[in-house]
Amino acid sequence: MTGDILRAEGLRKQFPGVLALDGVDLSLRAGEVHVLLGENGAGKSTLIKILSGAYHPDGGRVLMDGRPVRIRSAGDARALGIATIYQEFNLVPQLTVAENLALGRPPRRFGLVDRARMERDAADLLARVDVRVDPRTPVGRLGIARMQMVEIAKALALEARVLIMDEPTAVLTTGEVEKLFAIVRQLRDEGVAIVFITHHLEEIPQIGDRVTVLRDGRSVAEVPASTPHDELVRLMVGRPIDQQYPRRPARPGEPLLKVRGLTRRGVFADVSFEVRAGEVVGVAGLVGAGRTEVARALFGADHYDAGEVTVNGRRLPPGDVHAAMEAGLGLVPEDRKGQGLVLGAAVAENLGLVTLRDATRAGFVDRRGQRTAAAKVADQLGIRMAGLDQEVRTLSGGNQQKVVIGKWLVAGARVLILDEPTRGVDVGARVEIYQLVNELTAAGDAVLMISSDLPEVLGMSDRILVMARGRLVGELPAARATQDDVMAMAVAEVEGGRVQ
Amino acid sequence: MAVSSNVLVRRRSPVAVWLAENGALVALVVLVVGLSLLSSDFLSVTNxxxxGVQAAVTAILAFGSTFVIVTGGIDLSVGSVAALSAIVLAWGATPAGWPWPVATVAGLAVGVACGLVNAVLIAYGKLPPFIATLAMLGVARGLALVISQGSPIELPAQVAHLGDTIGRYLPVPVIVMVVMGVVAAVILNRTYAGRAMYAIGGNEEAARLSGIKVDRQKLITYALSGGFAAVAGIVLASRLASAQPQAATGYELDAIAAVVIGGASLSGGKGRALGTFVGALILAVLRNGLNLLSVSAFWQQVVIGVVIALAVLVDTLRRRETS
Known part of the structure; x- marks a missing residue:
């Protein structure tokens, strides 16, 4: 089609164990706001990383003005006029606004940086985005909203023709969102093509012109922004749910985990729920809804401001991982490699990490006993390895995850918090992890499962808690809930806006 | 799904694996064989x-540094702490007139205390280990000079016996080195503290989320390093029969070099007492050999610098190949 400033055709991207993009098309016209919509893991991030030169596609092509281009680096993207504003800004907090705007190409005079001109240029750019701030202010002293405007001004300085914005409204208050929209509309009217990612459906008709929906690494539809919400939700989640979720509900017993009024200012507020023996409670919600933060806080990994956590009848002191462990709580963190494993250590070492203290007599570790226990659990979980001495780094994602879960089994944890338990795990190992969850609950243990994978939450939970913007916004029985129900709750505005 | 696709282990011959794992030992053997061919004096018992005596002080310091480096930290203060401990011992025994066992305990306690101060700054003050121990490097050296008023102090005779040789062939410093090496190996391999060091150095957050009290373990780690430094300082003083405030200047770098040559990684999680022992021997053999071959002291520094760079380079290349 003529008039497209940028076209992506059949983009494919394979990561070890995951096919992130499997045929994505995108057409972008000058002077439009094009919304990219999709669940977590649908491929939005991978797509924008390809367009901004951070990843290289394994298949497909990108055209600018009808000519195929290769974007091999951030520099290539910049030369083509593609600017990207990530959620984590690319600003140097210690430098001034003017220095950030001129980063890498400051105006020079006689070989020295011409500060006066740099500050004049900055003032012009700031005026264009309607931000009143002294160009000599260090960026670190600005609030989030104004930092975002500085990022936009940076894109203007590069004379970007394509501006990609990754969830720009996620961090803004309602008033700030209005202001952002005004600037985005102005840029659109100047002929910039804008790719706009958002999870908030109500923003789409306000700001968008067209919407491309991604699902499971494919672009499944391109629809006008006026498309009704129900239809958009259906497009986003409407995949066939295959019966890969062998949940066998157990009879719920006594509450093992009780959380009352858990609050951390600015992160989550007044979170209360229970998990009973034999139960799997799923926690659904968008990225940034505060699910992981709640899990870490109740486990004692982070502090909280108010509320109480009781495990097995024992009230936990805040911020004390050791006490949580002793009470029978275990956490399988979402960042397996960063927080769950000592990658350079052997399987046996990792499996024995939690029980290291218990296996110690007079300062000496019973390493033989540790090894025996590790061997037993490795066998129970079917960890595929060359031996207990194999470095965990060299295991596949699924087997690594089994090791993280396994260290809590060795410790005999009664309440397991699984945060994104099957992310980056292949299908075979997934089902094995589900089977393990069944065995645990059948034996009277309890599982709290945070997951962004809706079919997984629906298929493996007994009850589903939905979080949005730091609050628990609802509870659904898994047997009757649909993906649309969960999604509708997760994207709903919380009264009174965000947690402050 | 096939098992082989999940288990990504490169099949290599056991000999190749052993050689790669024990590169430092191989290098030491090559060095010894080479020097014994080049110099007829090298293999003599006396030499x-x-x-062994030359290696002892470095090795004992390096065993202490191994604990710290395994946790992913660094201790630059060990040379100064060694000197301060010996000075406190000698000052306590001679001008202050304490019985020699009390003075010895005081000397050791000062070393441990310096380590604890380092650890408090690092674990609770959140200072980078480099900075905290750099400060201690200055403070301990300064205190050694203040207490001794800049002059050597005679060591009590009972302690000075540590520098003796039992019979003809058993220098006491070598015995102390071996004992401290075994203690270090047992701590690293068998104790809770040691296993926690590897976990913390390998992934501090994972260790914390597995219930290991990371801050408390760091206290133990740096205290051990300080204690080992004190022992090294006392052994060094015993060889000279006096404690000198300027003793062991720059030894922290030799200790770090020995640990690294022995296969530990400065990013933590990796290192063995035996490796450190071999690393310290390599440094001592190299210095001794270059002396026998009449290489100038200036060139010796160049050679040792090159050896350190090569050792780490080989290790880095090997790791890149396996990952």
């Missing part, structure tokens, strides 16, 4: 005992 080898000399090498």
């Amino acid at each position: 080898l005992l000399n090498v």
Whole structure:
């Protein structure tokens, strides 16, 4: 089609164990706001990383003005006029606004940086985005909203023709969102093509012109922004749910985990729920809804401001991982490699990490006993390895995850918090992890499962808690809930806006 | 799904694996064989005992540094702490007139205390280990000079016996080195503290989320390093029969070099007492050999610098190949 400033055709991207993009098309016209919509893991991030030169596609092509281009680096993207504003800004907090705007190409005079001109240029750019701030202010002293405007001004300085914005409204208050929209509309009217990612459906008709929906690494539809919400939700989640979720509900017993009024200012507020023996409670919600933060806080990994956590009848002191462990709580963190494993250590070492203290007599570790226990659990979980001495780094994602879960089994944890338990795990190992969850609950243990994978939450939970913007916004029985129900709750505005 | 696709282990011959794992030991053997061909004096009993005594102080310091480096930290203060401990011992025994066992305990306690101060700054003050121990490097050296008023202090005779040789062939410093090496190996391999060091160095957050009290373990780690430094300082003083405030200047770098040559990684999680022992021997053999071959002291520094760079380079290349 003529008039497209940028076209992506059949983009494919394979990561070890995951096919992130499997045929994505995108057409972008000058002077439009094009919304990219999709669940977590649908491929939005991978797509924008390809367009901004951070990843290289394994298949497909990108055209600018009808000519195929290769974007091999951030520099290539910049030369083509593609600017990207990530959620984590690319600003140097210690430098001034003017220095950030001129980063890498400051105006020079006689070989020295011409500060006066740099500050004049900055003032012009700031005026264009309607931000009143002294160009000599260090960026670190600005609030989030104004930092975002500085990022936009940076894109203007590069004379970007394509501006990609990754969830720009996620961090803004309602008033700030209005202001952002005004600037985005102005840029659109100047002929910039804008790719706009958002999870908030109500923003789409306000700001968008067209919407491309991604699902499971494919672009499944391109629809006008006026498309009704129900239809958009259906497009986003409407995949066939295959019966890969062998949940066998157990009879719920006594509450093992009780959380009352858990609050951390600015992160989550007044979170209360229970998990009973034999139960799997799923926690659904968008990225940034505060699910992981709640899990870490109740486990004692982070502090909280108010509320109480009781495990097995024992009230936990805040911020004390050791006490949580002793009470029978275990956490399988979402960042397996960063927080769950000592990658350079052997399987046996990792499996024995939690029980290291218990296996110690007079300062000496019973390493033989540790090894025996590790061997037993490795066998129970079917960890595929060359031996207990194999470095965990060299295991596949699924087997690594089994090791993280396994260290809590060795410790005999009664309440397991699984945060994104099957992310980056292949299908075979997934089902094995589900089977393990069944065995645990059948034996009277309890599982709290945070997951962004809706079919997984629906298929493996007994009850589903939905979080949005730091609050628990609802509870659904898994047997009757649909993906649309969960999604509708997760994207709903919380009264009174965000947690402050 | 096939098992082989999940288990990504490169099949290599056991000999190749052993050689790769024990590169430092291989290098030491090559060095010894080479030097014994180049110099007829090298393999004499007297000379080898000399090498052992030369290696002892570095090795004991390096065993202490191994604990710290395994946790992913660094201790720059060990040379200064060694000197301060010996000075406190000698000052306590001679001008202050304490019984020699009390003075010895005081000397050791000062070393441990310096380590604890380092650890408090690092674990609770959140200072980078480099900075905290750099500060201690200055403070401990300064205190050694203040207490001794800049002059050597005679060591009590009972302690000075640590520098003796039992019979003809058993220098006491070598015995102390071996004992401290075994203690270090047992701590690293068998104790809770040691296993926690590897976990913290390998992934501090994972260790914390597995219930290991990371801050408390760091206290133990740096205290051990300080204690080992004190022992090294006392052994060094015993060889000279006096404690000198300027003793062991720059030894922290030799200790770090020995640990690294022995296969530990400065990013933590990796290192063995035996490796450190071999690393310290390599440094001592190299210095001794270059002396026997009449290489100038200036060139010796160049050679040792090159050896350190090569050792780490080989290790880095090997790791890149396996990952």
